[in-house]
């Protein structure tokens with residue numbers, strides 16, 4: 001096998017990509033954690049829309065449906081549209097390359113929405 005040098009970040013002339021979680025990131029729950037009851041946080045949505053406006057490729061990346069197997073893609077798309085979310089792609093837990101369910105993410109490129 002021949003190896004190439006992998007760059008850590010996109011080249012300056014390439015569009016940057018951000019993966020954005022949905023639940024407890026741009027929307028929250030007051031009691032029952034059921035996706036149709038999620039309440040948008042418009043301050044947080046504005047932070048992501050700003051990245052979109054700055055030229056980032058915005059991918060909303062949610063594990064909705066990863067455990068239950070239910071396809072929440074269209075419902076989620078409808079919520080994002082209703083909330084005024086600007087994005088290029090939506091990946092859910094039942095997409096062809098799904099976001100898996102997990103309890104912790106450890107990643108050198110991760111930020112919580114509060115840090116934006």
Ligand SMILES: [Mg+2]
Nearest residue numbers: 021022023024
């Ligand atoms: Mg979340």
